[in-house]
Structures are given as structure tokens and as C-alpha cells.
Amino acid sequence: MKSPSESRVRDRYSTILFWTAACLLLFWGLGERSLWGPEGRWGEITREMFLTGDFFHPAINGNPYFDKPLLTYWLIALVSMVTGRLNEWTVRIPSAAAALLGLWATVDVGRRLWSGKVGRTAGWMLLTTYGILYWGRPGTADMENLAAIALAVAWYWARREKLNLVTYLVFYLICFLGAQTKGLTAVVVPILIVLPDMLRDRRWRALFTLSHVAALVLVVAFYLAPFIYAETTRAGYQESGLALVFRENIQRYFEPFDHAAPFYIYFYYLPGFFLPWAPLLLIALAGSFLSIKRMNPRTRWLAEALILVFCFFLFSGSRRSYYILPMLPLCALLTAVFFEAHGTGPWKRLGVGLQGGLLILLASLEILSPAIWTFVKTRTDFVPPDGLRLLTLGIGLLALVPWVLRRAAPNLLATLTGTDNKLAPLIVTGAILMGGLFGWQQQSLEIYRTESPFVRELKTRVAGPPAKEIAFYQIVSPKVLFVLDYPRPVRILPDPDAVLRYFNTATEPRILVSRNELVEKWLSVLPEAWRNRPPTWSDKILPWEQRGSGKWSGKLSAWEFQGEAE
Numbered sequence: 001m002k003s004p005s006e007s008r009v010r011d012r013y014s015t016i017l018f019w020t021a022a023c024l025l026l027f028w029g030l031g032e033r034s035l036w037g038p039e040g041r042w043g044e045i046t047r048e049m050f051l052t053g054d055f056f057h058p059a060i061n062g063n064p065y066f067d068k069p070l071l072t073y074w075l076i077a078l079v080s081m082v083t084g085r086l087n088e089w090t091v092r093i094p095s096a097a098a099a100l101l102g103l104w105a106t107v108d109v110g111r112r113l114w115s116g117k118v119g120r121t122a123g124w125m126l127l128t129t130y131g132i133l134y135w136g137r138p139g140t141a142d143m144e145n146l147a148a149i150a151l152a153v154a155w156y157w158a159r160r161e162k163l164n165l166v167t168y169l170v171f172y173l174i175c176f177l178g179a180q181t182k183g184l185t186a187v188v189v190p191i192l193i194v195l196p197d198m199l200r201d202r203r204w205r206a207l208f209t210l211s212h213v214a215a216l217v218l219v220v221a222f223y224l225a226p227f228i229y230a231e232t233t234r235a236g237y238q239e240s241g242l243a244l245v246f247r248e249n250i251q252r253y254f255e256p257f258d259h260a261a262p263f264y265i266y267f268y269y270l271p272g273f274f275l276p277w278a279p280l281l282l283i284a285l286a287g288s289f290l291s292i293k294r295m296n297p298r299t300r301w302l303a304e305a306l307i308l309v310f311c312f313f314l315f316s317g318s319r320r321s322y323y324i325l326p327m328l329p330l331c332a333l334l335t336a337v338f339f340e341a342h343g344t345g346p347w348k349r350l351g352v353g354l355q356g357g358l359l360i361l362l363a364s365l366e367i368l369s370p371a372i373w374t375f376v377k378t379r380t381d382f383v384p385p386d387g388l389r390l391l392t393l394g395i396g397l398l399a400l401v402p403w404v405l406r407r408a409a410p411n412l413l414a415t416l417t418g419t420d421n422k423l424a425p426l427i428v429t430g431a432i433l434m435g436g437l438f439g440w441q442q443q444s445l446e447i448y449r450t451e452s453p454f455v456r457e458l459k460t461r462v463a464g465p466p467a468k469e470i471a472f473y474q475i476v477s478p479k480v481l482f483v484l485d486y487p488r489p490v491r492i493l494p495d496p497d498a499v500l501r502y503f504n505t506a507t508e509p510r511i512l513v514s515r516n517e518l519v520e521k522w523l524s525v526l527p528e529a530w531r532n533r534p535p536t537w538s539d540k541i542l543p544w545e546q547r548g549s550g551k552w553s554g555k556l557s558a559w560e561f562q563g564e565a566e
Contacts (some may be wrong), residue, residue, distance in 0.1 A: 011116060014418025018120060020432060021336075022127050026096040026136055028439040031089025034452035039139045040479030041065070043091045046076045047482055048196065050086065056230040057237045060478050062489030069247070070226050071180035072141040091139035098147035099136030103127055105150035106329040112262040113298045114337055120418040121336035122329075124427045125280075131273030131328050133438045138453055141182040142322050146217045148178020149326045152190035160197075163206045168215035176223040184249040189309055196304035202294035237487050256318035266314055269321040274331055276430050281331055282478050283351035284338035299337055306330045339423060352422050359399070366396025382544040388444040395436035402428040408524055454539040454556055455483040458513065461560065462486070466509055468560070471502055473514035473522055480556075496522040503530065509562050511536075516555045 035043055045058045045065060058065050058073060075094035080086040106126050110119030126132055135142045152174040159167040171190075177187025198204045207210070228239040234240075251257070271278035288295070288303050295303065306327065313324050328468040357375035365372065369392040373384050384392075402425040405412055462470050462484075471491040472480075481490065493499050493512070499522040502512065514522065516538070523531055535557035545555075 011418060014120060014416060017416055018107075018127075020088070021435075022100060022123075023134060025127060025431070025435045025439060026099050028435075029443045030092050030096060030137060031087060032443050033088065033446050034449055035088055035091065035479045035482060036138065036449075039091060040075060040482055041067070042072060042141075042479055043086075043088075043482040044478035046073045046080065047485065049073060049077060050080070051487065056226065057234060061476065061481055061492070064237050066230075066239040066241045066244050068141055068182060069241070069245075070182040070230075071177065072144055072182075074224070075144070076139065080313055088139075092137060093139075095139055095143040098143040099132055102132075102143065102147040102150045102329060103155035105147070106332055108154045109150075109157055109329075110185060110336060111164055112334050114301075118333070118336045118340050118421060121340065121420065121427070122332040124417060124419060124431070125277050125330055125335060126332040128427070128430045129273060129277060129328055129332070129432045130434070131322075131325055131348070132273045133434055135322060135325055137438060142325055144181035145178055145186050146184075146326045147330070148174055148180055148181065149188045149189050149193070150329045152178070152186075152256065153193050153329075156190070156194045156197075156246040156387065163209075163212075165211035165215055168212045169219065172215055172219035173222070176219050179223060180226070184245070185323070188312065190310045192312055193305040193330070195308065200301070216220045218485055228243055233301045239446065250519045253316045256316075259318040259320050261319040263314060263319070265319055265321065266310065266324055270310075270331070271327060273321070273325065275360060276362065276433065277332075277335065277355065279354035280335050280351045283347060283354065284335040287342070287347045288334060294466065299341070302330065302334055302337065306334060340420065344422075348422065352426065355426050359426060360403075362433055363396045363399035363429065366392050366399065369393055377541060380544045381391075385444055385447055388441060391436065391440050391444060395432060395441070398436075399429045399432045402426075402432075420527065443471055448542060450540040450542070451479065451556065452483050454537070454558075455480050457537060457545075458511070459484050459486075459560060461558075462511060464509075469510040471509055471510070471512050473499060475515065476513070493522075496525040500525045503561070509560070510560055511560050513556055516557055518554055519557065533559060 037067075041060065044060055048062070049055045050058050052059075055074065055077065056070065058068075058070065072094065074150070076086075076091055079090045079093045083090055103123055103126055107119040107123040110122040112119075135146075152171055153168075153293050155171055155174060172187075175187040175190050190200075198207070218548075224242075227245065230237075230241050247257075252259070271281055274281045288299075292300060292303050296316065309327055309330065310324075312326075315321070316323070339348050339351060370389070373389065376384075403415055406425045411421065414421040414430050415423050417427055419427055462468050470486070471493050473493050473494075476490060476492065484490070491502075493502055502510070503526065537561055538557040539555040541555055
């Protein structure tokens with residue numbers, strides 16, 4: 001049996017390893033990829049805030065866009081001011097930092113309510129889930145939302161026996177700061193999570209105090225202040241932040257105007273986001289709910305909280321996969337608690353067996369990738385870069401090393417990770433596979449993303465000499481605007497007649513940019529001499545993109561004219 005000092009040393013080293021791995025998985029190559037999907041909105045809104053000096057009225061291309069509260073833009077702006085740059089890296093830093101905070105809160109709750117081993121196991125699982133690595137590395141508001149919810153729950157359990165003004169004030173401050181990143185989910189979900197514990201032993205009576213009411217009133221006023229300031233200073237600004245809070249949070253929940261997906265999507269999105277640990281999660285859920293009446297109070301609280309939060313999202317009229325990200329810490333804790341409690345029982349053997357089989361299958365697919373790439377090429381024309389070929393094979397082989405170490409040194413991985421002897425090889429293998437996917441394999445595909453090089457060429461040509469006027473046909477994405485870094489809103493031509501006027505009334509050098517699938521709509525209205533001109537340059541269409549249709553939706557082309565009027 002180890003002495004207390006030996007246990008403390010072991011815990012210290014396992015803690016250092018965990019946080020080193022967390023920083024590596026979340027921050028490695030964070031700025032290497034160009035912006036994708038919704039990231040463009042956050043990057044471009046922040047860029048325009050710096051251009052206008054107005055940090056209370058978000059806009060995209062000069063048009064009001066108050067779709068989300070202000071705090072996530074301010075966090076990006078703060079990182080930008082500290083680093084002296086605004087790029088892909090600074091846009092993503094707040095999300096990655098928020099993921100670290102969410103991990104810390106999860107580990108803390110596990111340690112405080114059960115044991116250090118439970119906290120570390122939950123932390124390792126949460127860190128290496130698809131949901132955390134997929135949404136923790138892009139610059140959006142989802143990870144800040146998750147972090148606020150996890151931190152509020154951690155604060156509740158840290159101060160559960162000290163329900164005073166400070167406790168209430170900090171709890172609501174965390175919640176409403178979270179609401180300033182994405183929405184009121186950051187207030188509702190923590191309350192739902194702590195509710196089962198508050199209802200037990202009539203603890204809810206502590207809420208009927210002046211300190212609780214005072215804390216709530218103060219924090220609500222703090223939350224509303226930026227919206228009120230934006231309302232009272234919005235001369236010419238045509239969107240209301242407060243109106244959008246109601247529309248995006250309350251109306252969307254009860255009367256959805258979009259995102260009306262079927263109710264059952266969360267039954268497969270939740271285990272999907274928890275991959276590669278879905279087998280362990282499903283076994284833990286089944287075993288836990290079969291024995292919920294025999295659980296100790298804290299484990300029962302966790303199961304009840306998970307049910308409440310799942311029902312909250314399930315009953316919403318508006319559903320999107322990433323809405324349920326705040327459930328991942330609860331899932332990680334429940335899984336860790338369940339397998340810690342079941343020792344060497346049949347539930348644990350079944351879970352470890354299924355989970356080990358999945359991880360070995362994934363590693364085997366990586367090792368067999370040379371044959372798989374050949375098959376993919378014959379079906380799609382996709383040719384992986386050499387770096388991806390080597391990385392895939394190498395990661396697959398590396399993922400099998402923990403299984404070798406398990407036999408050579410049975411206790412080594414458990415000591416290093418601070419987790420269970422049976423789960424430790426699975427955890428290390430999962431970290432290798434998921435870290436390899438998001439830290440290296442995904443980065444190697446960046447050479448095939450051609451939009452940013454196209455826009456950088458556009459930026460160079462617009463700047464001149466001579467400087468050129470620029471216009472886009474019908475639509476321009478925030479990602480393009482962010483990379484273009486134009487000092488004022490770009491001109492949007494809404495229809496073919498506007499394109500004709502653009503050419504007929506301007507004699508200075510100019511550039512028109514259009515998505516390829518829209519070109520035919522405006523090209524026919526131009527004089528014949530212009531219709532026969534090919535694009536000056538185009539976004540590169542890769543072989544697997546043009547297979548079948550010969551045209552790729554969303555690709556861009558640009559026509560440059562040197563001022564000849566016809």
C-alpha cells in the first residue's frame with residue numbers, strides 16, 4: 001500500500017500529464033486552418049468592431065448582426081489587443097481556453113463529490129471526446145457556453161454549505177456571463193442541474209432570503225446593461241439585442257422559426273459527440289438507470305440532473321446537434337462514477353470489452369489506410385497528401401502501444417494517467433487517436449482548402465496599384481470578408497441589372513467576384529465582348545469536387561476590368 005506522500009506525488013504527476021495533454025490537444029496548430037463554417041461570423045464581426053470603434057453594435061459588411069450577445073466578440077477583441085493581431089489563432093483562443101475551464105470544472109466536481117480518480121477519469125474522457133475537440137478548437141460561442149455551465153455547477157458544489165450573498169452572487173454571475181456568450185441556456189441549464197439537489201431535504205428553502213433576491217437582481221441588471229446601452233445608442237442601427245434575446249431564446253424554444261429537427265436527433269447526437277467513448281457511456285447509462293433507486297445521493301443527483309437537462313433540450317421546438325454540448329461533462333462524470341463503482345463486475349467487463357474493440361478497430365483502420373486510400377481514390381478521385389498518408393499509418397501504430405505496455409508494465413499507464421487500471425490503456429489509446437485526428441491529420445488537409453488563397457490573391461489585386469473597386473454578386477461570406485480585410489463594406493450587386501449598371505457607370509479599374517453557380521444568372525446581360533471573357537482567376541476546383549457535375553457549389557471566380565466602358 002502506498003504512503004500518503006507517494007500518493008500525492010503520483011497524483012501530482014498524473015495532474016501535470018493531464019493538463020499538458022489538454023493544452024496540446026486544444027491548442028496545437030490552432031491557427032493553422034483557415035476559418036470554416038460559423039467561425040467567419042465571429043472573426044468578421046470583431047474585425048468590423050475594430051474598424052468602426054463600435055463594440056456594442058455588431059455588424060457584418062456594415063449590416064447589423066446581433067444574432068449572439070457581445071461577450072464572445074469582446075473576448076476575441078481582448079486577445080487581439082493583447083497579441084497585437086487578429087487572425088485565425090486569436091479568433092479561436094477564447095474557445096480553447098473555455099474548453100480548459102470546462103475540463104477543470106468537471107474534474108473538480110468529480111474529485112469533490114467522489115474521488116480524485118473519478119475526476120481524472122471524467123476529465124480524460126471529456127478531453128478526448130469528439131464534441132469537445134470539434135467545438136473546442138473553432139472560434140464560436142459554444143465552448144464558452146459549456147464552460148460557464150460547468151463552472152456554475154462546480155461553484156455550487158464548492159459552496160453548497162455556504163449559501164450566502166457571495167455564493168448566490170458568483171453563481172448567477174457565472175451563469176449570466178455565459179448568457180452573454182450564447183444565450184439564456186447558460187442560466188437555465190445550471191439551475192436544472194442543481195435542482196435535484198436543492199429539492200432534496202428541502203434545501204430550496206434557503207432561496208427565500210434577501211441575499212438570494214439581492215444577488216439575482218444585481219446580476220440581472222449587470223446582464224442587461226450592455227443591451228440597454230446598445231439600445232440607447234443605436235441611432236441608425238436596425239436590430240435590438242434585447243428583442244433578439246427573446247427571439248433566439250424564448251420564441252425559438254416554444255415557437256421555432258428554424259432548426260426544427262425531429263425530436264429523436266439527440267438520441268444519436270449525444271453518443272455521437274461522446275465518441276470514441278460512446279460504448280462506455282451507453283453501458284453506464286443503462287446500468288445507472290436500472291439501479292437508480294440504489295444509488296447514493298450524489299450519484300443519484302447526477303443521474304437526475306442528466307435526465308432533466310436531456311428533457312429540456314428534447315422538449316425544445318428548435319433542435320441542433322451542438323445544443324446538447326453542455327451535457328458532455330455530465331456524461332463524462334456519470335461514466336467515470338459508474339465504472340469506478342462497479343470494480344471488476346460484469347457491467348465493467350462488458351463496457352471495457354466493447355470500448356476496447358472499438359478503439360482497436362479504429363487503430364486497425366488507420367493501419368490499413370494505404371489500402372483504404374486506394375479504394376477511396378477509385379471511388380472519388382481523392383488523393384490524400386503524403387503527410388496524411390504517413391500520419392494515418394503512424395497514429396494507428398502508435399495507438400496500439402498502450403496495449404503492449406499494458407502487458408509489459410500493467411500499472412504504468414494507470415499511474416501516469418491517475419485512472420483505473422482497466423480504463424487507462426483505453427484512455428491513452430483514445431487520446432492518441434483523437435489527438436492525431438484533430439491535431440495533425442485534420443491540419444494536413446488544409447492544403448486542399450482553396451478559398452483563402454483565392455481571397456488573398458483578391459486582396460493583393462484590390463490594393464493595387466492602382467487600387468480597384470470591388471463588388472460581389474448577391475452574396476459574400478463573412479470568411480471571405482475576414483481574409484479580404486477591406487477597410488469598408490464591400491458592394492453587393494443583388495441582380496443581373498445591377499451587374500450591368502456596375503460595368504456601365506464605372507470607368508476605374510474594378511473587380512467582380514461571384515460564386516460559380518451564380519455566374520450564368522448575370523453573365524447573359526453583359527455585352528458580348530464581356531461575356532466571352534474567362535475569369536481572371538478562380539478558386540481552384542479539385543478533381544474529387546468536379547467529379548460528376550463538373551462544377552462545385554460555393555467556389556469563387558473573379559473578373560478584373562481595367563476601366564474600359566462599353
